[in-house]
Amino acid sequence: MSTSTEVRIRPSSIQRAKKERRAALAFLGPNALGFLAFTLIPFGGSLILSFFNWPLVGSPEFAGFANWKRLFFExxxxxxxxxxxxxxxxxxxxxxxxxxxxxxxxxxxxxxxxxxxxxxxxxxxxxxxxxxxxxxxxxxxxxxxxxxxxxxxxxxxxxxxxxxxxxxxxxxxxxxxxxxxxxxxxxxxxxxxxxxxxxxxxxxxxxxxxxxxxxxxxxxxxxxxxxxxxxxxxxxxxxxxxxxxxxxxxxxxxxxxxxxxxxxxxxxxxxxxxxxxxxxxxxxxxxxxxxxxxxxxxxxxxxxxx
CATH class of the missing domain: 1.10.3720.10 (MetI-like)
Known part of the structure; x- marks a missing residue:
């Protein structure tokens, strides 16, 4: 009796857990996308940009460590x-x-x-x-x-x-x-x-x-x-x-x-x-x-x- 009951309960609990995970992802998804688009990508992009010369208009030119050398020593x-x-x-x-x-x-x-x-x-x-x-x-x-x-x-x-x-x-x-x-x-x-x-x-x-x-x-x-x-x-x-x-x-x-x-x-x-x-x-x-x-x-x- 107990074995059959466990067999009936286990699939429903697994399905409930899956639904809760999907609901959690649905709520977290927009915030995660916003964090990725407006924080994480600009954060990494600014580090890459520090190795370039870019006058805001035109194409950036790779400068290596020239900006860092200028900043700390010049x-x-x-x-x-x-x-x-x-x-x-x-x-x-x-x-x-x-x-x-x-x-x-x-x-x-x-x-x-x-x-x-x-x-x-x-x-x-x-x-x-x-x-x-x-x-x-x-x-x-x-x-x-x-x-x-x-x-x-x-x-x-x-x-x-x-x-x-x-x-x-x-x-x-x-x-x-x-x-x-x-x-x-x-x-x-x-x-x-x-x-x-x-x-x-x-x-x-x-x-x-x-x-x-x-x-x-x-x-x-x-x-x-x-x-x-x-x-x-x-x-x-x-x-x-x-x-x-x-x-x-x-x-x-x-x-x-x-x-x-x-x-x-x-x-x-x-x-x-x-x-x-x-x-x-x-x-x-x-x-x-x-x-x-x-x-x-x-x-x-x-x-x-x-």
Missing amino acids: DAQFWPIVGNTLYFASVYVIGNLIVSLGLALWISSNVKFKGFFRFAFFLPVVAPMVANAVVWRLLLAPEEGLFASVFKMLTGSTGPNWLGDTRWAMPAVILMSIWQGFGYNMIIFCAGIGSIPQQIYEAAKIDGASWLQRTVRVTLPLLTPSIFFATIMTIISSLQTFAQPFILTGGGPGNSTTTLVFYLYQRGFQGYEMGYAASIAWSLFALILVVTFIQYRGQDRWVNYQ
Whole structure:
């Protein structure tokens, strides 16, 4: 009896599994085709293009490693621009994490109107980057901007030329970027803090731990997975920054705020050197890959997943 039952059930279960696989493929198919057409093929095509000279109009000419040789050994602008990118990324990541973590700790305490503050601080993230940059360009105007007016009221002078001085242009871009982007990490940290069991805090209070001790010894160690994720994502996004220097300074004064993505844009879509722009893109990809790999290799030393 049991053998005949198994024989009757097995074909129907196999057919059901086949139908489920076909349904899964039907749902995944369009996305897989889109990924292949708009991500994977262009990804490989850009690598091939880096070995060609192509002025966008006309036929590409094979150049071998000429673009790479020019990029690393002959282009006097490339390495200073790499330095600009690393400068922006390092200061922006540190500032973003400090501001977002501090506000998350504050909002997660016994503060009123938590929902309003979350909304207000997250609002710049969902606002268009171009609109944010245009507003900050007006705020940082050398004579009539808000910053100049505040400086004039306090000191009698309009202060530095924030966007026209090589010493202040990059800090101004970083300041605007932190204001625009800290809300995303703040929400991540708020969610991480909210997931910490309250019993741990209650036990720490019974042991006589102060708020600062609870923060340092309980909250921050248990929040390290969220901090790790936020750090990785913030580093990757900071190394790809484009809109802020493009709108605020146009990469200037000189090349003081030109980043790798902005330099790629200049070479590819202003200079029509698509092969050379592709080599810049792959150098940026290698930089992001190395930084991310180092972060992942070092996470065991400080990230607590328990």
